[in-house]
Every structure is written in structure tokens, then in C-alpha cells.
Amino acid sequence: MSYVEDMGPGTGALPPRAFFRSDAPSLPLDGTWQFRLDNGDWGPITVPGHWQLQGHGSPAYTNVVYPFPVEPPFVPSENPTGDYRLEFDLPAHWPDEPAALRFEGIDSCGRVWLNDVELGVTRGSRLPTEFEVGHLLRASGNVLAVRVHQWSSGSYLEDQDMWWLSGIFRSVTLLSRPRGGVADYQLHASYDHVSGLGTLSVDGGMITVPELDVHDLLPGKSVSVPVEPWSAESPRLYDGVVHTAVENVPVRIGFRTVAIEDGVLTVNGAPIVFRGVNRHEHHPRSGRAVPPEVALADVLLMKRHNVNAVRTSHYPPDPRFLSLCDEYGLWVIDECDLETHGFEKLGWEGNPSDDQRWADAYLDRMRRMVERDKNHPSIVLWSLGNESHTGRNLAAMAEWTRDRDPSRPVHYEGDFDCEYVDVHSRMYASHEEVDSIGREHRHGKPFVLCEFAHAMGNGPGGMLEYRELFERYRHVQGGFIWEWIDHGLEKDGQFLYGGDFGEPLHDGNFVIDGLVFPDRTPSPGLVEFAKVFEPVRISGSGSAIQVANMYDHVSLEHLRFEWVYEVDGVEVASGGLEVPPVAAGQVAEVARPELPAAPGEGWLTVRASLASPTSWADAGHVLGWGQIPVTGPAPVTPISAVELVGIGDALWLGPGEFDPATGLLTRFGEYQVTGPRLDLWRAPTDNDRGSDHPDERAWREAGLHRLQHRVAEVDAEENTLVVRTRVAPPAKGFGMLADYTWTADGDRLRLRLDVTPDGEWPCTLPRLGLRLALPGELDAVEWFGLGPGEAYADSRQAARVGRFESTVDAMQTPYVFPQENGNRADARWVRIGAIEIRGEPVFDFTVRRWTSEDLDAARHTADLEAREHVYLNLDLAQHGLGTASCGPGVLPQYRLHAQKASFSLTFQHLDSV
Numbered sequence: 001m002s003y004v005e006d007m008g009p010g011t012g013a014l015p016p017r018a019f020f021r022s023d024a025p026s027l028p029l030d031g032t033w034q035f036r037l038d039n040g041d042w043g044p045i046t047v048p049g050h051w052q053l054q055g056h057g058s059p060a061y062t063n064v065v066y067p068f069p070v071e072p073p074f075v076p077s078e079n080p081t082g083d084y085r086l087e088f089d090l091p092a093h094w095p096d097e098p099a100a101l102r103f104e105g106i107d108s109c110g111r112v113w114l115n116d117v118e119l120g121v122t123r124g125s126r127l128p129t130e131f132e133v134g135h136l137l138r139a140s141g142n143v144l145a146v147r148v149h150q151w152s153s154g155s156y157l158e159d160q161d162m163w164w165l166s167g168i169f170r171s172v173t174l175l176s177r178p179r180g181g182v183a184d185y186q187l188h189a190s191y192d193h194v195s196g197l198g199t200l201s202v203d204g205g206m207i208t209v210p211e212l213d214v215h216d217l218l219p220g221k222s223v224s225v226p227v228e229p230w231s232a233e234s235p236r237l238y239d240g241v242v243h244t245a246v247e248n249v250p251v252r253i254g255f256r257t258v259a260i261e262d263g264v265l266t267v268n269g270a271p272i273v274f275r276g277v278n279r280h281e282h283h284p285r286s287g288r289a290v291p292p293e294v295a296l297a298d299v300l301l302m303k304r305h306n307v308n309a310v311r312t313s314h315y316p317p318d319p320r321f322l323s324l325c326d327e328y329g330l331w332v333i334d335e336c337d338l339e340t341h342g343f344e345k346l347g348w349e350g351n352p353s354d355d356q357r358w359a360d361a362y363l364d365r366m367r368r369m370v371e372r373d374k375n376h377p378s379i380v381l382w383s384l385g386n387e388s389h390t391g392r393n394l395a396a397m398a399e400w401t402r403d404r405d406p407s408r409p410v411h412y413e414g415d416f417d418c419e420y421v422d423v424h425s426r427m428y429a430s431h432e433e434v435d436s437i438g439r440e441h442r443h444g445k446p447f448v449l450c451e452f453a454h455a456m457g458n459g460p461g462g463m464l465e466y467r468e469l470f471e472r473y474r475h476v477q478g479g480f481i482w483e484w485i486d487h488g489l490e491k492d493g494q495f496l497y498g499g500d501f502g503e504p505l506h507d508g509n510f511v512i513d514g515l516v517f518p519d520r521t522p523s524p525g526l527v528e529f530a531k532v533f534e535p536v537r538i539s540g541s542g543s544a545i546q547v548a549n550m551y552d553h554v555s556l557e558h559l560r561f562e563w564v565y566e567v568d569g570v571e572v573a574s575g576g577l578e579v580p581p582v583a584a585g586q587v588a589e590v591a592r593p594e595l596p597a598a599p600g601e602g603w604l605t606v607r608a609s610l611a612s613p614t615s616w617a618d619a620g621h622v623l624g625w626g627q628i629p630v631t632g633p634a635p636v637t638p639i640s641a642v643e644l645v646g647i648g649d650a651l652w653l654g655p656g657e658f659d660p661a662t663g664l665l666t667r668f669g670e671y672q673v674t675g676p677r678l679d680l681w682r683a684p685t686d687n688d689r690g691s692d693h694p695d696e697r698a699w700r701e702a703g704l705h706r707l708q709h710r711v712a713e714v715d716a717e718e719n720t721l722v723v724r725t726r727v728a729p730p731a732k733g734f735g736m737l738a739d740y741t742w743t744a745d746g747d748r749l750r751l752r753l754d755v756t757p758d759g760e761w762p763c764t765l766p767r768l769g770l771r772l773a774l775p776g777e778l779d780a781v782e783w784f785g786l787g788p789g790e791a792y793a794d795s796r797q798a799a800r801v802g803r804f805e806s807t808v809d810a811m812q813t814p815y816v817f818p819q820e821n822g823n824r825a826d827a828r829w830v831r832i833g834a835i836e837i838r839g840e841p842v843f844d845f846t847v848r849r850w851t852s853e854d855l856d857a858a859r860h861t862a863d864l865e866a867r868e869h870v871y872l873n874l875d876l877a878q879h880g881l882g883t884a885s886c887g888p889g890v891l892p893q894y895r896l897h898a899q900k901a902s903f904s905l906t907f908q909h910l911d912s913v
């Protein structure tokens with residue numbers, strides 16, 4: 001058996017230790033190396049990076065299944081193998097001391113030589129390996145050679161849901177390790193919330209923290225001093241130096257104590273709630289080689305969207321990311337590089353987790369993570385890995401970890417019975433199940449959803465209802481959205497997903513399931529997250545405004561409050577709001593400001609924003625807001641009926657011209673239109689397509705994507721046009737009776753639509769509304785309703801009542817896999833060109849240059865081409881979104897059923913106002 005298939009950890013490495021940089025010399029070896037794949041020609045390659053993203057071979061995506069036969073530890077003989085080579089000289093004055101050659105990540109197995117001497121073999125792709133090389137170094141002409149194999153025994157332990165990408169994808173550094181220097185160090189920095197004292201000690205060197213007046217504290221000794229604690233909400237760090245006579249390591253210390261008290265996870269004595277995301281390392285061009293500035297971009301985006309926690313799914317991230325979490329403030333579950341999910345397909349037969357032969361490899365992975373990351377205050381839980389079922393090797397990892405670092409509890413979702421974990425964790429549990437876990441306080445442990453609300457495509461729906469559960473039970477302590485980013489790979493201006501590289505086995509767009517698009521543009525899901533999980537909640541009742549502090553630790557002192565009063569979406573007054581101090585978890589009540597009387601629909605909007613700039617956002621950045629209704633809409637003038645006129649082949653009613661045969665509107669003022677006809681179809685979302693809750697299958701089976709319209713009667717009365725139709729799918733007996741009743745006055749047309757199900761409907765409806773084709777020149781859109789972004793029944797917290805302007809193109813949400821998007825909810829009116837449409841009282845609308853059928857057929861955004869019309873959907877309702885692409889479907893209250901309904905709209909021609 002070759003070293004590639006050896007089941008043990010790698011060979012030849014130095015013992016794992018903390019990741020740090022000291023004042024000892026070091027030499028970064030990142031940059032251009034020489035490379036060849038499978039003994040091909042040598043050429044340049046960038047390290048860190050993946051060879052598949054630099055012109056050699058291609059990426060492949062599978063979620064659960066291994067892309068090779070499952071016969072552990074063997075891997076295919078056709079095993080893509082890359083040879084890397086770098087020549088380097090030492091900088092002047094490089095000391096004659098031991099030195100470590102550090103690889104931060106090689107995927108999946110690397111054999112390393114320096115100056116023709118073999119150093120050893122690495123395994124554990126997302127974990128560091130160091131080799132002792134001091135004795136091999138020369139002043140110049142050092143030759144570093146690494147042979148990297150795409151597949152190894154390690155691949156069996158690295159079956160995470162992501163692209164298979166190989167190579168030296170994290171940094172390589174040569175570090176001088178002076179004799180008598182800091183070999184490794186461990187900080188212990190706890191916080192006693194009763195006394196307000198932080199207790200500091202360090203192993204591995206002396207420590208000096210000038211700000212705390214701590215100088216040369218000896219290893220093993222401790223000191224207790226008054227400190228400000230560290231939390232994700234107030235990430236106070238103290239700069240210090242761990243030192244020996246010959247080496248200084250700058251450190252940043254955060255004092256905090258993680259505990260489980262009465263089955264509740266606390267930090268510094270207060271229970272915490274994870275409002276978190278699962279973060280894979282991904283960049284649309286460089287894959288899991290994520291540059292530090294991109295990691296920072298993630299942290300800033302998270303902080304600005306009220307994300308307070310990250311689970312590093314499903315491997316330890318680049319350690320620089322953890323330093324950013326310390327600095328900016330994010331709770332972290334650091335997860336080990338371990339997943340054997342593909343064995344599930346084999347009934348877990350042969351799963352490494354319970355096979356003694358893999359014991360060392362499991363423990364080695366955990367040790368390398370814990371030792372590397374132990375000094376980060378942001379890490380509050382250690383996670384053993386993901387989806388690896390159960391077994392002795394996992395139990396051993398947990399036991400070792402608890403012993404090595406008693407300061408942090410252990411997490412692993414797969415241990416359903418909580419035999420060796422400290423935290424009860426589940427993924428995708430429905431609201432109902434979370435509620436019962438809450439009621440029963442199952443296992444008596446803190447409960448977290450390590451994955452919930454699958455952010456694939458349009459959605460997730462139902463986040464608000466999860467939040468309510470997090471607030472209902474003290475020990476239901478939040479969760480982590482699956483997931484942070486769409487793993488689309490960019491090519492020719494498009495984002496590609498599974499199958500786009502010709503992979504014979506793949507899981508399609510299941511890799512496109514993030515809150516941000518591949519280029520990190522926030523998707524509507526992230527905007528909704530920010531609102532649902534806002535740290536300050538503002539509501540109103542009567543003449544009072546309630547301000548609730550939803551933080552776990554800090555007060556609202558850093559915020560300023562402002563209000564604006566808008567009538568019919570137009571600002572009429574504004575001002576500042578004095579809010580008394582509100583401690584974490586408390587609510588303050590303040591009087592509503594005096595508001596001017598003005599006719600129309602009046603809304604008071606109160607915003608809480610940063611009073612001064614922080615490291616992650618400017619002053620004025622809004623963290624929470626609420627809207628309070630003040631006055632209702634002014635009454636509309638009723639239609640004073642005009643008469644129908646027949647001219648030649650056409651029927652005229654006010655500003656509208658109708659086809660007497662079909663009863664369809666063909667012209668409105670100067671616009672040629674085709675229209676409004678009953679529409680029940682939407683381009684299914686990923687969540688509609690979800691496997692366990694197959695709304696889409698039922699809809700297609702029912703034929704809702706190919707409804708036919710039969711005009712039963714066009715009844716032109718004196719001043720009313722009544723068009724009776726029956727709309728139904730081919731081959732089926734059920735259908736919908738749809739009656740259109742038109743009346744008009746000089747420049748207005750009023751339509752009442754009455755729908756009545758005919759026969760037994762077998763399924764829910766994607767939407768219930770009307771579709772109208774308008775001339776393609778129309779572009780500018782203005783509306784008064786919910787906005788500015790899209791909103792759906794179960795994902796609409798982020799939309800506020802206001803007056804908004806946009807364009808047809810800008811109103812499309814470019815989901816990587818095209819699907820229903822862009823719905824604007826609760827419009828009172830919308831204006832497109834000179835057409836104004838008013839609801840009674842409100843309606844939803846979408847407007848696009850292609851049809852729902854085009855959207856349904858498209859597989860990539862580039863498939864969507866503008867037609868010559870603009871299609872306007874005017875809906876009474878749409879089915880909710882849910883999160884059935886992985887998890888529960890649409891909650892009952894957001895499901896759209898076929899039932900009797902009426903819906904009225906008034907079309908007004910504005911030029912004639």
C-alpha cells in the first residue's frame with residue numbers, strides 16, 4: 001500500500017502548536033512556483049491556489065457521494081498528481097537555528113522534500129503541517145519539492161459538500177525557531193462576571209500586558225485584574241507579548257468564560273443566542289484559497305448584517321479569519337476537518353468513525369485544530385466535524401478535547417443521543433420539532449441548530465418563526481443559517497455549478513445555497529436575516545414606542561435613534577428620539593413624537609443606527625428599525641361608470657380597448673397591451689423543488705405550468721364588460737372559473753377578478769393573480785408599498801412601507817440558478833410609464849423582460865434574454881418560500897390554496913390626470 005492510502009495521519013511533522021508570528025525571522029514562500037500535472041510539462045502556478053482553477057484538470061462538485069468507488073482506504077489509480085517546485089534563497093542574516101517549514105493547507109496529500117531530503121507526508125487538507133528543516137537550509141539555491149495527490153485515504157474523511165479542489169491552497173512559510181524561543185503557548189484568560197476580574201495565565205513563555213500593568217508574568221502563574229470582558233458584541237482585546245529571552249510573540253487577549261449552567265450555554269454569565277451562519281471558504285475565482293482581504297470582507301458583511309456567529313463548516317478556516325473574528329466580534333464554532341457523509345449511502349457500513357484503524361487520523365485532526373486555534377477568544381465551541389455518523393473515534397476526539405481544553409464545550413451534531421457532546425445540536429429540524437425540543441429540554445443540554453434555513457436560491461422562508469423559538473426557550477440558543485456563500489465558480493462572466501465542468505457525477509446547483517452571491521453581493525436572504533435578527537427591536541402601540549435591546553451583553557448606548565414621518569410615502573416630518581439606557585434583554589418605552597396632521601396613509605419609521613463609527617461600519621449604519629402605522633389611506637374616488645362603445649371590431653371602455661372575441665384588453669391609452677389574464681404559475685424556486693416537500697412536482701403533475709384559457713362568454717353590457725373564463729390544465733378535470741368585470745370612467749379602468757375553483761384541486765397554487773404584457777420600452781418603475789427589495793409571504797420582514805423607484809432590470813434578483821424572484825409586496829400603487837395601477841387595498845407585483853416560463857426553462861442567468869415585452873404580474877398572493885431545498889417546507893399559514901377569491905385593481909392613465 002502506498003503512503004497515499006495509509007490510514008494514519010501524515011508522517012514526519014512537528015507536534016502541532018499555536019499558529020503565530022513572532023519577531024523571529026520568517027520567509028513567506030507564497031508566489032509563483034513551478035508545476036506539472038501527471039508528469040506533463042512544467043509551467044508556473046500560483047501558491048496558494050488550486051490547480052483545477054489554474055488551467056489543470058477541472059473542478060467537480062458532489063454533495064454526499066464520493067466521486068470514486070468506496071473501498072477505504074483505496075483511491076483510484078488514476079489519481080491526479082501535481083508536482084510543485086520552488087527554488088529560494090534565504091534572506092541575509094538568516095540565523096543558524098532550527099526552522100519550521102509550515103504548510104497551512106495541502107489538498108489532499110502532499111509528500112515534501114527539501115534539498116532532496118524527504119521531510120514527510122501531509123494529510124488533513126485544511127490543517128497545518130510543520131516540518132523541521134533548519135539543518136537542511138542553505139544560504140541560496142534551496143529546492144523545495146512537493147508532490148500533491150488529489151485523492152488519498154484522507155479523502156474518505158473529507159467528504160464535505162463542496163467542490164473537489166486540489167493543491168497547495170493555503171500559505172507556505174519558513175519560520176526560524178530560535179533555541180530558547182516560544183515553542184508554543186496557551187493563553188488562559190477568563191472573566192468573572194461577578195467580581196469583574198479577568199484572570200490571566202500563560203503556558204509556554206512569560207507574558208506582558210502593559211495596559212493591565214502585567215509584566216513578565218511567569219508561565220503557570222496567574223494574575224487577576226479588573227478588565228473589560230470580550231464578547232462578540234464588545235470584542236475588547238488587550239495587546240500583550242508572550243516572550244522568552246530570545247523571542248517575542250505579539251498576542252491579543254480577550255477575557256471571557258464559556259460555561260454551561262443549568263443546561264444553558266453562557267458567556268460571562270449571560271446566555272448567548274447564535275444568530276449565525278455556516279461559512280465555507282470560497283472565492284469565485286480562487287476557490288478555497290481565500291485572500292485575507294476577502295476574509296475581512298466576509299467579516300464586515302456579517303457584522304453589517306447583524307450576524308453574530310460563524311460555524312466554520314466543515315473544517316478549520318484560514319487562521320487569519322479567526323483573528324478577524326476576535327477583532328471584530330463573532331462567536332465561533334471551530335469545526336474539525338472531518339466528514340464521511342458518503343458512507344450514509346452505504347448504510348454507514350465501513351464508516352471510519354467507528355473503525356479503530358482510523359483512530360489516529362481522527363485524533364490527529366482534532367489535535368491539529370485545537371492546538372492551532374486554542375488562543376482565539378472568539379472560539380466558544382469545538383466541533384468534531386460534520387455528518388460522520390457516530391463511533392468510538394469521535395468519542396475519543398471529544399474526550400481528548402475536553403481534557404486538553406476544559407474551557408470550551410464540545411459540539412457534534414451527529415451524536416444524536418448526546419453521548420459525548422456537551423451541546424445538543426440538530427440540523428434542519430422543523431419549527432415544530434424545535435418547539436418540542438424546547439418544551440422537553442431534551443438531554444438537559446443547550447440546544448443549537450448547527451444548520452437551519454437553507455439559503456438556496458430564493459429564500460429561506462420562515463426565519464422569523466425560528467427566531468420566535470430562540471426567544472421562547474432559554475436553552476434553545478439560536479443557530480447557523482446554511483450557508484454564507486454560493487460556491488459558484490466564475491467563468492466568462494457567469495457563475496457555474498455542479499455539472500458545468502462535465503463531471504459525470506454531480507449535485508448540480510446544490511452548491512449554490514448561500515446568503516451572499518458568489519461575488520459576495522448580499523442576496524435578499526441576507527437582508528431578511530439582518531432584519532429578523534436585528535439587535536434592537538422597535539415597535540409601537542398607541543402613543544408609545546417600545547425599544548427592545550436584543551443583545552445578550554451590551555446596552556444600546558452606542559446607538560442613536562431617529563424618526564421620520566411619511567404620508568403616502570412622502571416625508572412630512574422627522575427628528576431625533578431620546579431613548580433612555582436599555583440594558584441587554586430589557587425594553588424601554590418612549591412617547592411617540594408629536595406628528596403633523598396630514599391626509600393619507602401615515603407611517604412613522606424609527607431607526608437605530610451607530611452613533612459613531614466602529615471598525616466594521618460607519619456612523620449612521622442602521623442596525624434596527626420599526627414602522628408604526630399612524631393614519632389610514634385617504635378614500636379613493638369611486639369609478640363613475642362610463643358607457644361601453646363598440647367601434648368596428650373593437651370595444652372601448654374609458655381608456656381601454658378590448659378584443660370582443662377574447663375579452664382581453666388590447667390597448668390602454670397609447671400602449672398596446674395583452675392582457676391581464678389569470679396566472680397561477682411561477683418559475684419554481686429551489687425550495688419549491690425541495691425533495692421532501694415537493695410542491696413543484698405536484699404543480700407540474702397538475703399541469704399548472706401549461707394552463708389553458710377558455711373564454712366562455714364576453715358580455716358587453718351598458719357600462720360593464722364581463723368576461724367569463726375557465727382556466728384549466730390539459731388532461732385534468734379541475735380548473736378555475738375566472739370572471740373579469742371591467743368598468744371605467746374618463747381615464748380609469750377598474751377590473752374585478754373573481755376566481756372560483758371548479759372541481760377538486762390536488763395541490764397548492766404557486767401564485768394567484770394576473771399577467772399583463774406591456775411594451776418593451778417601459779423601464780422606470782415607481783411604487784408605494786413594501787420595498788425596496790423583494791418580499792414573499794414568509795420572508796418580508798426586511799421590506800418597509802415606502803415609496804420606491806427602480807427599473808425593470810434592477811428589479812431582477814440574479815439568483816445563480818434562475819427562478820421566481822423580484823416580487824414587491826403590498827403595493828398600494830405602481831407606476832410604469834404612464835400607467836398607474838392601484839390596489840384595493842394592496843397587491844403584489846413582479847415585472848420582467850421575460851416570462852415565468854422563460855425563467856423556468858433557464859439554467860444560468862445568461863439564458864435569460866429580453867423579449868419585446870415587459871411582463872407585469874399583479875398578484876393577490878403567492879405561495880410562501882419555505883426552506884424545503886433542505887428542511888421544512890412552507891409553514892401552513894403561508895401556503896396558498898385554491899379557493900374562492902376576489903381581487904380588484906384600477907388602471908389609470910396618468911397623462912390625462
Ligand code: IPT
Pocket residue numbers: 063160161314386387427428451454482510513886
Ligand atoms: C447538510 C450538510 O451538513 C451540509 O454540509 C450541506 O450539505 C447541507 O446539508 C445541505 O446544503 S447534510 C443534509 C443531509 C441535511
